[in-house]
Amino acid sequence: MALATSLDAPLPAERTHIFLLSLRAAADQASLPPTDMERAEAEASAPHLREGFLARRRLLRRAVGLRLGASPGDVLIARDAQGAPRVTSAREPIFVSLAARGELVAIALSDRPVGVDVEPIEATAAPAWNILHPGERDWLRAQRAEEQAEKFLALWCIKEAYLKAIGLGLRREPAKIAVNFFDGADRISVEDAGRVVALDSAFVTRTEAHGVPAVVACVVLVR
Numbered sequence: 001m002a003l004a005t006s007l008d009a010p011l012p013a014e015r016t017h018i019f020l021l022s023l024r025a026a027a028d029q030a031s032l033p034p035t036d037m038e039r040a041e042a043e044a045s046a047p048h049l050r051e052g053f054l055a056r057r058r059l060l061r062r063a064v065g066l067r068l069g070a071s072p073g074d075v076l077i078a079r080d081a082q083g084a085p086r087v088t089s090a091r092e093p094i095f096v097s098l099a100a101r102g103e104l105v106a107i108a109l110s111d112r113p114v115g116v117d118v119e120p121i122e123a124t125a126a127p128a129w130n131i132l133h134p135g136e137r138d139w140l141r142a143q144r145a146e147e148q149a150e151k152f153l154a155l156w157c158i159k160e161a162y163l164k165a166i167g168l169g170l171r172r173e174p175a176k177i178a179v180n181f182f183d184g185a186d187r188i189s190v191e192d193a194g195r196v197v198a199l200d201s202a203f204v205t206r207t208e209a210h211g212v213p214a215v216v217a218c219v220v221l222v223r
Helices: 036-044 047-068 134-141 145-165
Strands: 016-022 077-079 085-087 095-101 104-110 114-120 177-182 187-192 199-207 214-221
Touching: 016 047, 016 114, 016 199, 016 214, 036 047, 036 077, 047 077, 047 095, 047 104, 085 095, 095 145, 104 114, 104 214, 114 145, 134 145, 134 177, 145 177, 145 187, 145 199, 145 214, 187 199
Parallel strands: 095 114
Antiparallel strands: 016 104, 077 085, 095 104, 114 214, 177 187, 199 214
């Protein structure tokens, strides 16, 4: 899985595509007006959240259009029963996931259930030990003190990406999910309530795209 930082280049022929975009890239609403459904969703949210919601939807529709070779104006996005975005206009199965923190928007597209998460790296951030599985706590305590905050973000991003992929988000207790890294972070496994999850692929990386240091993770499930 490669990480794209713009919507300008053609996509490689891969099962899963991950984008890390700047919210500023969706500032021009006139180029892609919202659908009636998006307007209704925006109006139902708090006024200070509407502009960001519509901007993220524009980015998502453009990413889906790029993946499918379709006009973004023809891409329709709804919400599933859990509130996650769902493409309703595609003839082929496509799963989408979106995460946003500040000016960063992470998008994952796949032909299998997928989840994505992004977290900015802040120098003052400290691990939230209470949301970690006991095995994760042991692993994190064994890391160098100056690396623990960033390695915690890697654990957390994988957890949240997995929870999005199974369609539950933070409705589950994060401490019941265990992330394991092998060969650094080149190989990743996830255990849920003691059972190993069948993953198609998993990815986590540190990046400084768009001037913001961040950790990005993506999890794709076996269908």
